[in-house]
Amino acid sequence: MSGDNPIPGNADRTVIIPTPGAARGTSTPPPAAGPAINSAALNERIELANGLNPLVNSAATLLTLMIKLRTTMQHANVPDLHKRLTNEIKTFESKTRNAGIASDSVIAARYLLCSVIDEVVLNTPWGASSGWSQHSLLSLFHQETSGGEKCFLILQRMLETPGTHLDILELFYICLSLGFQGKYRVVARGNEQIEQIRDNLYQTIENHRPVPAPELSPHWEGSVKPKRGMTNFIPLWVFASVVMAGLVLTYSGFRYWLYESTDPVATKISREITQPQTISEDVKLTEPDTERRFY
Known part of the structure; x- marks a missing residue:
């Protein structure tokens, strides 16, 4: 889809239709709410060199912040949080472009990350009253107020050529696993439909991701030394x-x-040879009868 806008327009109403009658998915409940997030946690930066793929590596810090924000019950400095996340989105863009990732994947990933972060913040106990909806990240970077539906339109467009968009598909899968629901948050049986989409996405990734080599060096061969017999040691x-x-x-x-x-x-x-032999008188010496015949 090189050269095409990865974010469909509002007129395109195509959506992913989950398989009817699919088995009920096992959704993971959100973690229990925790205390307010501190500044040190916000400023923590995660650097991955050998992660899932370059796109996910670049988004590591943002993904970590999403997890932390979901567990906060209050936040005293929302403007500071907004500034921090804005800078992280810009850093993400810079990293992906420096890594040579295609522009359409970068734009689609930025749209997804902005939508997920906005959803996370607005569903915290303090998010709705913080004024975040008037200054959302999606409105700042894409001039839109809600991406809950369009994210799944982007996903469907990427699924048309999964072999060339595996990195962004894996990022989608991670965001869904972290609890992103988009428009399915407010529809009937939304959790089941999200689980079905996530399972189908996983199968697509598995079918197109190259299988790693079972050995680090399949063609490696050590130097073969001839076997040494006993004659090599004993003259x-x-x-x-x-x-x-x-x-x-x-x-x-x-x-x-x-x-x-x-x-x-x-x-x-x-002894027998040296002793003389005596002949008994009873023994008569006679000549053999040579004339006798057998009749």
């Missing part, structure tokens, strides 16, 4: 000596076993 001659010693011991043991096993047999044979 070859030691192996040869051990083998030869084993063979000698085996041969010597075999000879000893053979001698011990055959000596009694050899002694007996020798």
Whole structure:
């Protein structure tokens, strides 16, 4: 949508229609109200270097102030708060432009942030009577008095090309998660519709945000060292000596076993040979009958 005005005109009445019959969303109730916010908390600046995306990083301080303002029951110096938030919006613009973010995304994000901050302040116990509505941030930067409806028109326009507007879509998702409702604050079943929009937005972001690599360096490969065997540590001659010693011991043991096993047999044979043999008288020496046949 480069070159187009990211903020639709009042004549464009297209709105996001939540899915009919959707299950009731689980809305997070606002935090319990707390004491007045002090000057130190207002002047605290949040710097993110590795946040969700460059647009959200630039809005970190404003998002933090939104959370703190939602929990305040009173504020003694509203003009000082207005000045502080005005300066933060300008700082946000400067950061985003220096980061090279597209102009249409910067304008849309500024419109969204002004609308969210105005809504947060006007829904505090002290906001309605502070005169903030006559000097709202939206009227100061965009010359409009209410952005509760147009924010969702911007969201729909960005959703037409989600792949090129993921940063602003993620900022929208954060603002919805922080409690921004816009026009749905005053309509029937507004909480359910907001939850449906937020869930659909989350799915869109998930479907288009690139999946991070599972490894820091997928193609990293360390130097491969060859495995070192025992021969790398023990000289070859030691192996040869051990083998030869084993063979000698085996041969010597075999000879000893053979001698011990055959000596009694050899002694007996020798004794039989040296002793004269006597023939019994009962034994008659006859010539073999070579003429005998088998019939």
